[in-house]
Amino acid sequence: MKVIVERSGGFAGIIRRGEKELSALLPEQQTALQKLLDKGASPASTQMGADRFTYKVEVQDVHGSRTLTVPETLMPANLAGIATGL
C-alpha cells in the first residue's frame, strides 16, 4: 500500500516520480493526502500561465487504486516532495 507521486511540466518538462509506503507517511502527510482524495481531481488545464508543474497522485490501498491529477497551485508541499525523493 503506497502513494506514487509523478511531477511533470515545468520549464524543463522533465518527469520526476517517487513513491512512499502509506505507513511511512508523516501524520501531516496523511492528513494532506486524505484531503486531496476527499476533494477529488482538479483539471490541470485550469492552471493559469505556462511552465507550471502538474502532479499525478496515485494511491494504492485496500480500496484499490485511485489516481488524481493535481495542479501545482493545489498540491500540498509535503506531498510534492515525494516526486523528487524527499
Place this chain on the structure above:
Amino acid sequence: MHPTRFDANMKGCPCCFIVPPHMLQRLAMSGDPALAETAGRTLRLTQSLVAFRAQLSTGALSPAALKRQGLRRQVFDCAGTSDLPGDLVRSETDTNPNRDRAVNEAFDNAGTTWDFYNKIFGRGSVDNNGKTLVSSVHYGENYDNAFWSGQQMVYGDGDGVIFQRFTSALDVIAHELTHGVTQFTAQLAYQDQSGALNESMSDVFGSMVKQWALGQTVDQADWLIGAAIMAPGFKGRALRDMANPGTAYDDPRLGKDPQPGDMKDYVQTEADNGGVHTNSGIPSRAFVLAAKAIGGNSWEKAGKIWYVTLAERLTGTADFAKCAAETVSVARDLFPEDSSIAAKVAKAWADVGVLEEAPSTTLLAMREMAAAPSLPKTKKKKPVPPRAAGKAARGTPKKKAKSSRSKTR
C-alpha cells in the same frame, strides 16, 4: 564579469571599459555558455554606448533618449516563500544595481528581452500596451523551475544539484516573457499540439533574443535552451537542443532528452499537458531549418515570419499544420519579392514531417510568381491560405505514450 558591474563602472568614465571589446568578442564566442552570454550582452551594450556617444557628440540625440521609452520593470523577492509577488526590491527608477545577483539578472534580462521585441518587432511590452514587466525571484525553497503565472514571471533558485538559479540565462527569461506575448496574442491553449506550439514559440524567441544579444548569425547560434542554468555535473549540453531535438542530455538522474524532431516520433502522453515541452521539438526544429536555409540573422526574416504568425495569424486551437500553413503564407506576404523564402519555410515544415515531403507544386507556383511582373502592392486584409500547407498537412501522430520515460529518483 557580472553584467551590473559594467553599469556601475560606467559611471564617471563612460568611455573606459574594464574588458576591451576584442576580448569580449572572444569571450562571446567561447564554449562556456554562461560566459559567452554575459560577454555578448556586455559587448552589445559597449557597442551601443559607443555609437550612442557618437550620436550625442553630433547633437543627433538628446540625453533624454537614453531612456527606453515605455520600459517599466519591477523585481520582487519571495525570500524562499511561495507568496507572490513578494517584496519589491528593484524598479525602473532605481539606477543602481541591487546587491542581489538574481534581482539584477531578472531586471537586466527582462530589459534585454523588452529591447528585442521593441526594436525588432515594434512591440511595446508583452501586451503591446506598456505592461510593467514584473518578476519575482527566490521563489520557494530550492525551487527547480521558472514560470509565467499569467501576470508575471517567477524564478526559483534551483536545487544546486541539477539546476542553478533560473535568472542566470537570458534565453530562460525571454522564454517566460514570450509566454506573456503568446497570452496577449494567439492565446495558444496549453494542451497537446497548441500547447507544444506555445512552448516552441517561447523557445524560438528565447533563443532568438540570446542570438540578438550576442550578435550571432544562424550558423553561429548554439540553438540550446537552458544551457546556463544547468549545475556542474549535469550530463548534457542543455535542457533542449532546437537543432537536434532528443540529444540535449542523457543524465543518470533525469534520463534521456525525450524531444522528437519529426512528426513520425510525436509522443502521445497525458503528462505535461500532453507533452507540450516534448513535442515542441518538432516545430522548434522547423524554425531552425527555415532560419538556417534563409541564412543571416534569425530575427531578420525567419523571426519576423514567426512573430507575425504568432501575433496576427494563429488562434488558441492552432495545431502544427495550421502553424506551418500560416508561416508559409506570412513569408509570402512579408517577402513577395523573394519567393524562395516561403519555399524554404515550406521545406522546413516538410523536413519535420508536418507538411508533405515534396512541396513541388508550391515551388512551381512560387517560381511562376517570381517570374511574373510585379503587381502593385495592396493593403493586406486577410491571409491567403498557402497552396502546399492547406492540403498537405500531416497531423497524425504515431508514437505511443511514454509518460514515464524519465528515470525516477
